[in-house]
Amino acid sequence: MTVKVQQADFNAPEEVGAMYHRCENPGAVVTFTGLVRGIEERGKLEALVLEHYPGMTERQLEVVETEARKRWALQDCLIIHRYGTLKPKEQIVLVACISTHRADAFEAASFLMDWLKTEAPFWKKEIYGDGTSWVEAKDSDKEKAKRWET
Amino acid sequence: MKLFYFAWVRERIGKSEETLALPETLKTVSDLITFLSEKDEGYFEAFKDQKRLRAAIDQTFVPLDHTLTGATEVAFFPPVTGG
Numbered sequence: 130m131t132v133k134v135q136q137a138d139f140n141a142p143e144e145v146g147a148m149y150h151r152c153e154n155p156g157a158v159v160t161f162t163g164l165v166r167g168i169e170e171r172g173k174l175e176a177l178v179l180e181h182y183p184g185m186t187e188r189q190l191e192v193v194e195t196e197a198r199k200r201w202a203l204q205d206c207l208i209i210h211r212y213g214t215l216k217p218k219e220q221i222v223l224v225a226c227i228s229t230h231r232a233d234a235f236e237a238a239s240f241l242m243d244w245l246k247t248e249a250p251f252w253k254k255e256i257y258g259d260g261t262s263w264v265e266a267k268d269s270d271k272e273k274a275k276r277w278e279t
Numbered sequence: 280m281k282l283f284y285f286a287w288v289r290e291r292i293g294k295s296e297e298t299l300a301l302p303e304t305l306k307t308v309s310d311l312i313t314f315l316s317e318k319d320e321g322y323f324e325a326f327k328d329q330k331r332l333r334a335a336i337d338q339t340f341v342p343l344d345h346t347l348t349g350a351t352e353v354a355f356f357p358p359v360t361g362g
Contacts, residue, residue, distance in 0.1 A: 163362060180285060180286065181361075182354060185335060185338035185339075188338055210362075221362075222362055242362055245361050245362035246361060248340075248359065248361075250335070251359060252286035252356065252357060252360055254286070263286055263287050265357075266357070266359060266360050
């Protein structure tokens with residue numbers, strides 16, 4: 130189980146490859162990468178600035194990884210979330226789940242992303258040519274997270 | 280008490296953190312919000328719309344009516360937008 134909160138970019142194949150080679154019996158690897166969208170309703174984005182709550186961020190990510198491992202049979206799990214100033218098409222977040230059979234990896238990865246959207250203490254500010262705008266939490270993300278409630 | 284502010288809460292208040300001596304009369308997070316709102320215009324603007332405000336005590340999310348007993352660190356921020 131690995132959680133990293135960092136400014137630096139990551140190399141998904143390297144990180145995930147190193148991880149599954151260390152697993153006892155990996156049969157399925159599901160990897161999700163979240164990118165900075167360059168075009169939003171308001172127009173073309175110049176940059177996205179992410180801030181987070183040091184200390185709480187790592188703890189929350191560890192809590193959700195532990196929960197994923199309780200609910201699904203995972204060989205291992207990785208979350209990398211960046212912060213700082215990112216440009217369009219840059220990577221923001223990596224979620225990778227390794228399991229013996231694919232259903233666990235698919236579902237756990239989906240759960241982790243839905244949960245991250247509603248429980249991870251990051252805040253995003255969009256920088257446009259003509260001003261800035263704080264991203265607002267979406268009700269649709271809350272709805273998606275609800276389907277995982279036990 | 281150590282206080283942390285994030286995102287537009289931080290922008291409106293004009294600082295990301297501070298340490299304040301709090302009066303004994305403050306019992307809940309809501310009481311603290313009322314107390315801080317009276318400090319100046321920036322604080323007032325930051326806290327005026329409580330529907331868009333969230334809090335954490337000692338790095339755990341809490342509802343705004345949560346007790347302050349035992350708290351060493353309180354943070355205020357908008358609903359999160361991670362992922």
